Amino acid sequence: MTDLLLRCGNLLDVESGDYTEGDLLCADGRIAETGRGLTAPEGARVVDLAGATVLPGxxxxxxxxxxxxxxxxxxxxxxxxxxxxxxxxxxxxxxxxxxxxxxxxxxxxxxxxxxxxxxxxxxxxxxxxxxxxxxxxxxxxxxxxxxxxxxxxxxxxxxxxxxxxxxxxxxxxxxxxxxxxxxxxxxxxxxxxxxxxxxxxxxxxxxxxxxxxxxxxxxxxxxxxxxxxxxxxxxxxxxxxxxxxxxxxxxxxxxxxxxxxxxxxxxxxxxxxxxxxxxxxxxxxxxxxxxxxxxxxxxxxxxxxxxxxxxxxxxxxxxxxxxxxxxNQEFRIRGEVQPPLEIIRSATSTAAELIGMPGRLGTLRAGALADLVVLDGDPLADIGVLADPDNIRTVVQHGVLVRG
Missing domain, CATH: 3.20.20.140 (Metal-dependent hydrolases)
Incomplete structure (x- = not known):
């Protein structure tokens, strides 16, 4: 499995609700490391996100x-x-x-x-x-x-x-x-x-x-x-x-x-x-x-x-x-009564807890399975960004680019 380095994205910590600008390295199907200026391993595929939003899958x-x-x-x-x-x-x-x-x-x-x-x-x-x-x-x-x-x-x-x-x-x-x-x-x-x-x-x-x-x-x-x-x-x-x-x-x-x-x-x-x-x-x-x-x-x-x-x-x-x-329209409907971060958690960390995979899915923490979604736009400012699949630039599943 080829390593994958996503460079210069806005990484959302769904637990805290904070963004961190930086890189994310996927290796052997898992998130290996996040941070600024990560070095690409030999043979790794590098994708420049140019400031796009990164969420857990x-x-x-x-x-x-x-x-x-x-x-x-x-x-x-x-x-x-x-x-x-x-x-x-x-x-x-x-x-x-x-x-x-x-x-x-x-x-x-x-x-x-x-x-x-x-x-x-x-x-x-x-x-x-x-x-x-x-x-x-x-x-x-x-x-x-x-x-x-x-x-x-x-x-x-x-x-x-x-x-x-x-x-x-x-x-x-x-x-x-x-x-x-x-x-x-x-x-x-x-x-x-x-x-x-x-x-x-x-x-x-x-x-x-x-x-x-x-x-x-x-x-x-x-x-x-x-x-x-x-x-x-x-x-x-x-x-x-x-x-x-x-x-x-x-x-x-x-x-x-x-x-x-x-x-x-x-x-x-x-x-x-x-x-x-x-x-x-x-x-x-x-x-x-x-x-x-x-x-x-x-x-x-x-x-x-x-x-x-x-x-x-x-x-x-x-x-x-x-x-x-x-x-994806469920995101927009829930936005009538819930704040965006809670809706995002419902589709990431809370759902991972429900299915018995907390820490393995629904998070961008190191060690989790490398399932990621790259978006154009900020879903914390407008949950409607997630309601339109056209805003999804890239999907990564188990460390492999499967869309984009």
Missing amino acids: LIDAHVHVTAATADLGALPSWSPSYAAAHAAQIMGRMLDRGFTTVRDASGADFGLADAQAEGLVRGPRLMFCGKALSQTGGHGDTRPRGTRVHDGHSCCAGLGRIADGVDAVRAAARDELRKGAHHIKVMAGGGVASPTDRIDSTQYSTGELRAIAEEAAAANRYVAAHAYTGRSVSRALQAGIRSIEHGNLIGADNIAEFLEHEAFLVPTLVTYWALQAEGRDFGLPQQSWRKVDEVLDAGLAALELAHRGGVRIAYGTDLLGGMHRHQ
Whole structure:
């Protein structure tokens, strides 16, 4: 691996919020050194940044790289190879938008993760959970009302698998962990894209949720839960779940629970904006599109409530189909209620902590993996700089120039 020296950049320390003008040396896939006037090792590639901004590589903590359509009920009928081809294209475009690591929140498996790690697929480093666990009639059950038979393992391109009862959910969690899942995803409440549940429903019994959390903890992994309402969020946190996805309808009482359980919130505001505007164009069924308004307006207020309460918040997007191109717009939306540095941390250091890689990702400190984004403009002065991928000049992943 050729060493890489980035010269004369404005390096952002996301922990302090301070810029340092200087050079950054990448060696053996890691950040070897930062400082002024660094000497380029023999044979190193040197890139003059001429004062451009350097950030750690971005992390999106809620994606679905196999969701090439918003009609999630159609995915199980797709050929796995066809879904993988779409996923490869989606992942490559994520990398070009500055996202060097993503956490897949159901759908991706060890095959895609291995293909990316081996260089067969160009894209972000992939933290996967396999299939999300859903109760019958839950958010991961994509069958319409008239369909009775289901494949409980959803072996093909779908996002979820159905398991009911404590013994069954334990077995399902163990099976996903057997296949290498970095985390377990569970549907703990109703959702937009599911055809037969209500947004305000709670899903899975407390005993089932606790069993899933116990299995993840036994494997030194954690559980992420899809949940909108304060009631479903509270049940998930009390069961030992570490990461709440969406949380659009949380209330003030939930904030203390997040802090008590040291849990994370992963809002995904851009997907509701995109689903309302374009969802039907990319396959979202009409009955699902009607649910969007129930969570769209509340999401920004929930984010502000969590931010003011000191909840750890990670960056997520949850986009589907052709709407993946809006991935960076989440920065602009969050800018309505959060300061730029907190938003940047959500996509770097806080997200790295969530996925269990603090100090290795989300920082420009020596010893970290050399994932970097070089920007034209100052995102601390205007977070909109990150919302427009055209401002991304260079992307470095594991010490290799992958864009620019």
